[in-house]
Amino acid sequence: MLAYLIRRLFAAAVMLVVIVLVVFSIFFLVPKWAGVDIATSFVGKQADPHAVEAVREKLGLSDPIYAQVWHFFKGIFVGRTYAAGGDVTHCAAPCFGYSFRSEQAVWPVLTDRFPVTLGLALGAAVLWLVFGVAAGVLSALKRGSLWDRGAMVVALSGVSLPIYFTGLLASSIFVFGLHWMDGKYVSISDSFTGWLGGMILPWVTLAFLYAAMYARITRATMMEVLGEDYIRTARAKGLAEQVVIGKHAMRSTMTPILTMLGMDLGALIGGAILTETTFSIPGLGQAVLTAIKNQDLPIILGVTLITSLAVLVANLVVDILYAVIDPRVRLS
Amino acid sequence: MTTQRTSGRRKQALAAAAVVAGLLTTAACGGGNGSGSKNGAAGFDAANNKVAQADQVKKGGTLKFVSTQDADSWDTTRGYYGFMWDFSRYYSRQLLTYKTAPGATGAQLTPDLATDTGKVTDGGKTYTFTLRPGITWEDGKPITSQDVKYGIERSWAQDVLSGGPVYLQSMLDPNNTYKGPYKDTSQDHLGLKAVDTPDAKTIVFHLPKPNSDFLQVLAMVTASPVRQDKDTKSKYGLHPFSSGPYKFQSYSPGKGLVLVRNDKWNASSDPVRKAYPDEITLDISTNQTDSDQRLINGDYDIDLSQTGLGPQGRQIALKQNKDNLDNPVLGFIRYATFPTSVKPFDNIHCRKAVIYAADHVSIQTARGGPVAGGDIGTNMLPPSVAGGEGQKYDPYNIAGSGKNGDIAKAKDELKQCGQPNGFSTTIAVRNNKSQEVATAESMQASLKKVGINADIYQYDGSQIAGIIGSPSNVAKKKLGIVIMGWGPDFPTVQGYGIPLWDSKYILQSGNNNYALINDKTIDGLFDQYTTTLDESQKTQISTEINHKVMEGAYYLPFTFEKVLNWRSSRIGNVYTTNAYSGYYDFVNIGLKSSK
Numbered sequence: 001m002l003a004y005l006i007r008r009l010f011a012a013a014v015m016l017v018v019i020v021l022v023v024f025s026i027f028f029l030v031p032k033w034a035g036v037d038i039a040t041s042f043v044g045k046q047a048d049p050h051a052v053e054a055v056r057e058k059l060g061l062s063d064p065i066y067a068q069v070w071h072f073f074k075g076i077f078v079g080r081t082y083a084a085g086g087d088v089t090h091c092a093a094p095c096f097g098y099s100f101r102s103e104q105a106v107w108p109v110l111t112d113r114f115p116v117t118l119g120l121a122l123g124a125a126v127l128w129l130v131f132g133v134a135a136g137v138l139s140a141l142k143r144g145s146l147w148d149r150g151a152m153v154v155a156l157s158g159v160s161l162p163i164y165f166t167g168l169l170a171s172s173i174f175v176f177g178l179h180w181m182d183g184k185y186v187s188i189s190d191s192f193t194g195w196l197g198g199m200i201l202p203w204v205t206l207a208f209l210y211a212a213m214y215a216r217i218t219r220a221t222m223m224e225v226l227g228e229d230y231i232r233t234a235r236a237k238g239l240a241e242q243v244v245i246g247k248h249a250m251r252s253t254m255t256p257i258l259t260m261l262g263m264d265l266g267a268l269i270g271g272a273i274l275t276e277t278t279f280s281i282p283g284l285g286q287a288v289l290t291a292i293k294n295q296d297l298p299i300i301l302g303v304t305l306i307t308s309l310a311v312l313v314a315n316l317v318v319d320i321l322y323a324v325i326d327p328r329v330r331l332s
Numbered sequence: 333m334t335t336q337r338t339s340g341r342r343k344q345a346l347a348a349a350a351v352v353a354g355l356l357t358t359a360a361c362g363g364g365n366g367s368g369s370k371n372g373a374a375g376f377d378a379a380n381n382k383v384a385q386a387d388q389v390k391k392g393g394t395l396k397f398v399s400t401q402d403a404d405s406w407d408t409t410r411g412y413y414g415f416m417w418d419f420s421r422y423y424s425r426q427l428l429t430y431k432t433a434p435g436a437t438g439a440q441l442t443p444d445l446a447t448d449t450g451k452v453t454d455g456g457k458t459y460t461f462t463l464r465p466g467i468t469w470e471d472g473k474p475i476t477s478q479d480v481k482y483g484i485e486r487s488w489a490q491d492v493l494s495g496g497p498v499y500l501q502s503m504l505d506p507n508n509t510y511k512g513p514y515k516d517t518s519q520d521h522l523g524l525k526a527v528d529t530p531d532a533k534t535i536v537f538h539l540p541k542p543n544s545d546f547l548q549v550l551a552m553v554t555a556s557p558v559r560q561d562k563d564t565k566s567k568y569g570l571h572p573f574s575s576g577p578y579k580f581q582s583y584s585p586g587k588g589l590v591l592v593r594n595d596k597w598n599a600s601s602d603p604v605r606k607a608y609p610d611e612i613t614l615d616i617s618t619n620q621t622d623s624d625q626r627l628i629n630g631d632y633d634i635d636l637s638q639t640g641l642g643p644q645g646r647q648i649a650l651k652q653n654k655d656n657l658d659n660p661v662l663g664f665i666r667y668a669t670f671p672t673s674v675k676p677f678d679n680i681h682c683r684k685a686v687i688y689a690a691d692h693v694s695i696q697t698a699r700g701g702p703v704a705g706g707d708i709g710t711n712m713l714p715p716s717v718a719g720g721e722g723q724k725y726d727p728y729n730i731a732g733s734g735k736n737g738d739i740a741k742a743k744d745e746l747k748q749c750g751q752p753n754g755f756s757t758t759i760a761v762r763n764n765k766s767q768e769v770a771t772a773e774s775m776q777a778s779l780k781k782v783g784i785n786a787d788i789y790q791y792d793g794s795q796i797a798g799i800i801g802s803p804s805n806v807a808k809k810k811l812g813i814v815i816m817g818w819g820p821d822f823p824t825v826q827g828y829g830i831p832l833w834d835s836k837y838i839l840q841s842g843n844n845n846y847a848l849i850n851d852k853t854i855d856g857l858f859d860q861y862t863t864t865l866d867e868s869q870k871t872q873i874s875t876e877i878n879h880k881v882m883e884g885a886y887y888l889p890f891t892f893e894k895v896l897n898w899r900s901s902r903i904g905n906v907y908t909t910n911a912y913s914g915y916y917d918f919v920n921i922g923l924k925s926s927k
Contacts, residue, residue, distance in 0.1 A: 031795070031798075037797070037798045037841060038798075040795075049839070050490060050491075050508065051491065051494050052841060055491070055494050058491065058492075084491055084492065085489060085492040085512070085514055085515065086489075086514030086515055087489075087492040089566065089567075100566070102585035103569060104570075104585060168621060168622075171622065171625070176629055184631070276618070277618045280617040280618050280622055286586075287586065290402075290586050290618070295795075
């Protein structure tokens with residue numbers, strides 16, 4: 001088990017390094033090939049050549065890419081100092097870069113916004129797991145019934161409708177039409193009930209999309225599992241139906257669900273861009289969208305790393321959970 | 333295949349947007365405020381170039397701004413967004429500022445920190461100002477002439493404080509001999525020779541040569557005082573030290589800010605600012621539909637960015653809350669320009685052929701129509717700038733009988749250009765501006781009618797300086813038509829047109845004179861303008877410059893931009909001002925109730 005964990009963590013570290021290299025390449029090589037100087041986008045309308053040169057020096061854009069990558073990694077462990085034109089900015093370890101657009105270190109931005117996105121992703125995940133899996137199981141057990149058909153039509157709608165549609169629709173009805181809720185994001189530290197009120201619609205909207213997918217997968221997997229020999233054996237032995245379904249069938253059904261959950265949760269933690277944009281939630285997705293608009297590479301790089309890390313960690317946790325859920329799986 | 337997928341998604345998005353717009357409208361019907369002035373709103377266009385409900389304003393309350401974008405920087409040296417300049421009057425003062433009055437009067441200068449508009453001597457090369465008594469920082473210490481000088485000096489530190497306008501350098505130290513206060517080796521870091529501070533109350537500017545708009549530049553936010561011991565250099569924009577009636581309580585980049593009263597500000601020392609609200613808040617939203625709906629819903633009072641309501645918001649507001657809307661002409665002109673380095677646009681007749689062939693009504697529709705897009709643009713000087721004539725000056729009959737395109741004249745110009753069967757060219761347009769892409773498509777369709785085949789090249793909108801701002805890149809990629817927009821930095825022909833039309837401003841990177849206009853007459857007129865102190869003569873020269881630019885057929889103006897801006901029923905003393913290109917003048921807006 002320990003060896004397995006070490007191997008996986010090592011692989012994750014290598015993967016993160018590769019991701020950093022790819023992101024750096026995209027942001028430095030691609031504009032270079034297109035003949036574009038990133039530094040010019042940091043100066044005003046009347047771009048002074050000296051100012052452009054100074055900005056290039058300040059941001060380290062004149063350094064070779066390998067040097068920039070090295071400074072980045074070094075900064076994570078020992079911090080980093082940016083000095084130019086008599087202005088010294090220290091970025092304490094772990095320094096994941098410094099945004100010269102918003103004049104703030106990337107790490108505090110990530111730690112400030114991560115819990116917001118985590119709250120969104122976890123809350124939605126609970127909803128979609130409960131409702132999606134339950135709907136899928138019921139559909140599988142009552143195959144061909146009105147319930148099954150109805151649930152699958154709703155699921156199909158959930159998969160088909162984009163978040164920016166369902167989100168706006170939900171807001172227009174419940175916030176601006178019926179005035180049932182305020183719909184504004186409030187930090188949990190300011191007000192727990194306010195936070196809850198602001199998160200209900202994003203959770204439901206996000207969960208609607210994912211629950212639909214999970215319901216369809218659960219239904220298909222459950223139907224396949226119910227046809228397995230060991231289920232027939234269990235029933236032949238006279239086990240109660242709820243034990244057959246709840247204990248034996250569900251275990252096998254949950255394996256692909258967990259795989260999906262690991263991927264989805266990881267990706268969502270990296271930034272539910274559409275949901276956060278639609279509901280103006282100040283999470284990682286909103287941060288990265290603004291950063292992309294502003295060509296703010298340090299923030300983009302930081303969020304990309306967090307996303308990758310979240311996906312890797314979520315998958316590792318899922319792999320470990322396999323062994324708990326399904327005794328046939330052994331970690332090696 | 334990729335195109336088909338994109339097209340399909342666009343259709344899906346458009347269909348979804350249309351359905352949502354309908355539903356939002358329905359929702360608003362239920363909770364709307366009703367039409368007319370029942371909700372206390374002043375009426376449609378009531379604050380457009382006139383003051384709305386000034387007598388209903390009371391002291392106190394919280395004025396709530398919302399915006400879909402944060403400022404580029406709240407540092408007075410670094411900010412370049414128009415709304416930032418407008419908003420910054422809450423926490424910063426200058427020697428001079430704009431009158432707090434609607435329309436053209438609002439573009440006139442009035443003393444702020446200074447006792448008067450300065451004593452001009454030495455043939456317009458020396459300006460002397462005396463500071464008012466009682467002017468203070470947020471900690472109660474007096475604002476001195478040294479603070480003003482230091483604030484101005486910061487503009488030279490472009491290596492640390494990049495982004496802001498650089499007019500002060502070009503007027504006071506055109507050769508950039510000063511390196512900024514952070515590299516200043518003098519003991520007090522006040523080594524800029526062009527500015528003297530003989531005592532704490534007097535400041536003297538020495539210009540190497542006269543510039544008749546120097547006072548305008550002193551009124552820009554870039555000329556705000558900054559106290560040396562409070563200068564946090566590149567991080568100053570996170571918490572500027574206030575010289576105005578409000579100070580920063582909190583600011584979180586990309587999220588929002590809160591300003592509270594600066595209790596050390598003396599109202600008696602400030603003839604400009606009324607400081608009505610107790611608190612001013614700004615929330616940054618990423619979703620325009622949501623923020624528009626919240627404005628209409630009454631959660632916010634005013635849109636900071638002043639770019640107007642989005643399509644859904646407009647639909648709802650025009651139907652349900654028209655009395656809360658103003659439809660001002662902004663100082664911005666949207667246009668296409670023709671780089672003369674790209675053949676056949678080196679020939680004036682080919683340029684004229686494009687101007688005549690374009691369907692100007694179609695372009696106006698692509699920009700959003702007469703209400704949300706603007707009036708058809710007929711020349712290149714905004715009506716809000718002194719000397720601008722609006723649609724009265726229409727040398728190519730753009731808004732008249734030729735508004736749907738004049739094919740016969742276009743073909744005639746093509747013959748004179750030596751391209752009777754037309755030619756091929758490329759239209760460069762930012763990919764993040766859907767309205768600009770739509771205008772490019774409109775041009776493409778109308779030019780085809782006279783045999784001009786135009787490809788559309790969509791580029792990354794954040795890379796203007798390196799793509800269309802690089803003349804060598806424009807020539808290499810043969811970008812014959814460039815679509816852009818421009819607004820004045822200050823409301824004069826110099827503040828608007830000099831970077832666009834003067835040959836001295838042709839740069840190798842970050843160029844804005846995309847047409848590469850190198851006309852000795854135009855350059856000469858700008859030189860004449862900068863040495864002319866008489867305002868009526870300046871206006872006359874401004875008009876003449878505009879005429880010369882239009883006669884050269886370097887531009888196809890699209891629209892004199894208009895927007896539909898929202899003002900809540902809670903606020904009063906609202907008016908648009910030419911000082912900030914037709915935006916609301918934020919500084920003296922008040923609430924009708926202090927609750």
